[in-house]
Amino acid sequence: MKVAAYVGGIGVLGPGLGNWPDASAVLSGQRPYAPAPTVLPMPTLLPATERRRTGRVVKLALAVALEATTRAGAEPAHLPSVFSSSGGDGHNCHEICQALALEPREISPTRFSNSVHNASSGYWSIATGAERESTVLCAFDASFCAGLLEALTQVVVDEESILLVAYDSEYPDPLHAKRPVPDAFGTALVLTPHREAGSLARIEATLGCEPIDSLTDPHLEALRVSIPAARSLPLLRQLAMHERGRTVLEYLDVSNAIVQVDPCN
């Protein structure tokens, strides 16, 4: 079976990719990709007291979520959301594990509150006043596709628009050596059940066993394979090209996601 939705707005932030128009120009070949460390903006959506408490992964998630909803002209407070991340806040996790390995074992209450995998979703709802349901997923390297499937099924079953946010950032050492995610990358999509004035494309996904698509630029391909959320890049490239086509995204070892993209104009 297939699940489909319309893409109403896109957000992207990653190494050398500042936003969706920027990423779109790179992915469609209009300008070359120049890798550079990801620059994360301050989450000005949040009250100052909360803003100080947020780590890199929260700043990342909020930035791409805000870009996607703004471009879609969607009111964030009204949207249900799906957040999907392979690892959450790696720096916060490191600090907790380090503190627990020492005596006395004291961890800060804020660090513990921020350690939940759904911290980004919580801060997003506080920042935007979104009281709708928000599901927060993890599927290791398959986290982007898991989020996409969850979001598409929600659109289809509930016949409602939804915000999908997929994001990952790095662990510091020593965990970095075991999970070498090099930097922060995130993307967000506003998905709607019906075509709207600003719809960019219709996407339709199904599961299959076809070989996954890679990217020809070696730096972009390195980005795709090194950060789980960047497994979305072949889909983003197809959307950037404004061309009809299909792309196969990496999911689990037993199946991949085949996504048909039909531009709206």
Next chain:
Amino acid sequence: MRPLLLKEFTAASCIGLGLDQTLKSLVEQRSGLKICEFETVNLDTHIGEVAGVDAERLPADLQRFDCRNNRLAELALRQDGFFQAVQQAASRWGRKRTGVFIGTSTAGILQTELAYRERDLLTGALPANFDYGATHNSFSVADFLRRRLQLEGPAVVVSCACASSAKVFGSARRMIEADLIDAAVVGGVDSLCLTTLYGFHSLQLCSTGPCRPFDIARDGISIGEAAAFALLERVPDMLNSDAVLLLGIGESSDAYHMSAPHPEGRGARRAMQAALSAAGLEPGAIDYINLHGTGTPSNDRSESQAITSVFGPTTPCSSTKGATGHTLGAAGALEAVISALALQHALIPGGAQTAHVDPTLTAHYVRENRRTPVARVLSNSFGFGGTNCTLILGRAG
């Protein structure tokens, strides 16, 4: 929403391995909480520890997944013929048409906590045999289970703090409804670790004694661990009257605070109302509410206000966390299983440990067991980040 069948279910917690032991503990109002002697933890608190987890062994080909969390999952899989029931479902529907949806908050992070004590003195490196993806990563438990059960459908972990394994029912339902799958293994697995024990302690949310939900002297939670599973399928034409159905799910966000509930339980109320609406039921149709009921002063007050605003002051409710402890990411699934037992065995379980119900809490808290027919149960799960999920389960007849 279209109801789903809980074709099989099981649980392992500190009140029992499997349904018989769990039911017996509920009938006897026995609590499994005891003084914390877990690992090297030096906190003055009570915990709900599952017996026999350390002795559990994973199959040889899945050794890289070895950690307390996955051992607990393996232990629960062996109860009540659940493993075999999943194999039958996979044969019937196809391995690619059977999904895995598991809630956890900390997965196998204990493995990382232990590895940080063994860092190389010169380089700071973690031990060579430490496997992040198969133990620490949130997905490790779903990855272990899909391999253990040889399932090839969609697999995912929902990690929404203490609402995680209630929310998996929603993800599975949507996948079945969208016809991507025909059957789903849903559940929750969360095991004791230092992060949660010391973390809740840092927030001064842990009781020193066994937790006493809704008690006038309640002073915090007791952390527990559990694995609980259900096999979800579409409702067939023929059903036994004691078959258990998932009738409704409601989810919401507080949009209020990362670690404190909304004072009037605004998000909790919305989740309960959404679940009733999804089930097409009026509040009066609910016979028993299995509370989130953690035993902190603010959580219980907020939930009581939310319940009274939806149901008034008469619907019987209790928290089973005085018996099991707060099993965090496994709580939603564990309490769904307890709710299913309440339906099948005509039991409203009284809240263990609670001696004097706080008179300022207006919800109708039940301390003593009641043997009375129960047709529909509502079960609440709320978590950090202001995430809320309510399930409604009911008997087929």
